[in-house]
Amino acid sequence: MTSEQKRISDEFMKLWHEQLPNRYGVVEKFNHSFPVKHSHPGFRTTVEIGAGLGEHLHYEKLTPEQEANYYAVELRENMAAEIRKSFPRVKAITGDCQARLSFEDGQVDRYIAVHVMEHLPDLPSCIREAYRLLNRQTGQLLVVIPCEGSPAYSLARKISAERVYNRHFKGGYTWLISREHINRPHEILAELDPYFTVEKKVLFPLPFLPFIFNNLCIGLSLKPRSTPLAR
Numbered sequence: 001m002t003s004e005q006k007r008i009s010d011e012f013m014k015l016w017h018e019q020l021p022n023r024y025g026v027v028e029k030f031n032h033s034f035p036v037k038h039s040h041p042g043f044r045t046t047v048e049i050g051a052g053l054g055e056h057l058h059y060e061k062l063t064p065e066q067e068a069n070y071y072a073v074e075l076r077e078n079m080a081a082e083i084r085k086s087f088p089r090v091k092a093i094t095g096d097c098q099a100r101l102s103f104e105d106g107q108v109d110r111y112i113a114v115h116v117m118e119h120l121p122d123l124p125s126c127i128r129e130a131y132r133l134l135n136r137q138t139g140q141l142l143v144v145i146p147c148e149g150s151p152a153y154s155l156a157r158k159i160s161a162e163r164v165y166n167r168h169f170k171g172g173y174t175w176l177i178s179r180e181h182i183n184r185p186h187e188i189l190a191e192l193d194p195y196f197t198v199e200k201k202v203l204f205p206l207p208f209l210p211f212i213f214n215n216l217c218i219g220l221s222l223k224p225r226s227t228p229l230a231r
Contacts, residue, residue, distance in 0.1 A: 014079055015168060027156075027217065030205070030219070032056045034202065034219035035142035036060060038199075043109035044109050045108050045110070047071045047073060047103070048112040049126070050074065050114070051072035051074045052074065057083075057086075057090065064089075067090055070091065072087070072091065073095050073097055074092065080093065080094045097116070097130075098122040098123075101133065111142070113142070115146060117183060117188050118184075119181065119183075124191055131224055140222070140223065141196055141221075142219075142220070143188075143220040147212045148183075149185075150214070152213065153216050185218060194230075195224065195229075198220060203217070203218055204216055
């Protein structure tokens with residue numbers, strides 16, 4: 001990106017995270033309720049990547065110990081700073097989930113990724129790092145991804161994020177979304193498979209018609225394999 005595109009990208013992502021809970025609450029409720037609803041009881045340490053402004057933390061019901069061991073990882077410092085203001089008892093970290101994070105092997109009980117994996121140019125590295133961090137016996141990966149490429153999702157984006165962008169920025173929205181949503185659902189699932197097994201898969205808003213073309217999001221609860229599959 002040019003320096004101007006980087007500025008616009010950072011500003012838009014912060015703006016979008018501010019508007020999403022109020023304007024598109026039904027989708028946001030699924031996005032953030034899924035990891036909470038499907039979390040195994042008794043977890044202690046959580047890593048959330050792409051934590052944004054801390055939206056997910058509004059949905060969590062954490063004990064003091066769980067709160068003290070909650071690590072919100074955000075790439076953009078301007079957004080991590082907002083998490084520190086709003087949630088001073090959790091640990092907000094500016095960092096890249098595609099690189100090695102400062103945790104011991106198997107230290108983490110929950111690893112949460114809500115609408116993050118579709119954005120990552122080095123998705124395999126992120127998944128390998130998630131696998132390294134998670135406890136093999138009790139660890140859980142909780143993921144929500146968009147049904148990118150589906151007619152339903154394309155229409156929803158046209159009347160939501162694209163409208164917000166066009167009200168605040170010039171130059172068209174295509175360049176931004178083409179570099180933001182670079183991984184499709186089948187690609188993400190294929191990268192997860194060698195390292196994790198699926199415990200639960202829920203499509204939204206039509207779980208009784210579980211196809212990508214007519215849904216907006218997919219929630220996944222995954223368990224680490226004892227050893228990765230050969231590729």
